[in-house]
Amino acid sequence: MSFYKHRKGEAKGMFEKFKKAMGMMPKEFEIGAPVEGEAVAVSQVSDPTFGEEILGKGIAIIPSVGKVLAPVDGVIDTMFETGHAVSIHSADGTDVLVHVGLDTISLKGKYYTIHKQTGDTIKKGDLLIEFDIEGIKSEGYDVITPVIICNSDEYNFTPHIGAHVKPLDTVITLTPAK
């Protein structure tokens, strides 16, 4: 009996592998942490634009290092000229917005250095923006950085939060909804 069970399990594993190889398993897309820091629920963001998911589902990171890295391979859809936000269309078709701080558009680029431009092709891990955490805080702004999937209604969304994350640690997993 145990022999039979063992064989059955093995056969199942092989079938799964076969399905994966044939592209029959649901695809999984992983979104890496664009900044290092503490990953928290987006509901903890005081700005309703993010907290109420007006732009889509997401997570937020309380940054400990002032660097935004590309969370996915893709193309920069919009690099805001103020450097406070960047949106990326991933190679898998996911729309990702990284918004560094709340209401920080009002800083008009102060404390932000842009390293890539709208239309640039990027690889996961490329440096996109540098920002001065202490400078932003000194002007009274919250530096919490929402990471939002703007087309999240097309996916099953799984956040990975409640821990300190290194750059590119997976913070969101997506599988197509249909």
Added chain:
Amino acid sequence: MKSFEYTIKDELGIHARPAGLLAKLAMKYPCKITMKAPKKEVDAKRVMAVMSAGVKNSDSVTLEFDGENESEAYDEMLAFFTENL
């Protein structure tokens, strides 16, 4: 088809928050809603597309409504622009 033209008065233009609210409002209606901005023409129901239009203060944009419920969509969208932008 219905359309209106609007000149942006908000100092910050259509950044993330207004783009999100605009797309959310647009998604309530079945009709096709297009925003023609100086930089590009976008589907008003896609947040990322609306943001990527990079609409700034004093830019003129045209909103076009085509299809089912276009009149209601027109009225609500015009009210949204007047109040927020």
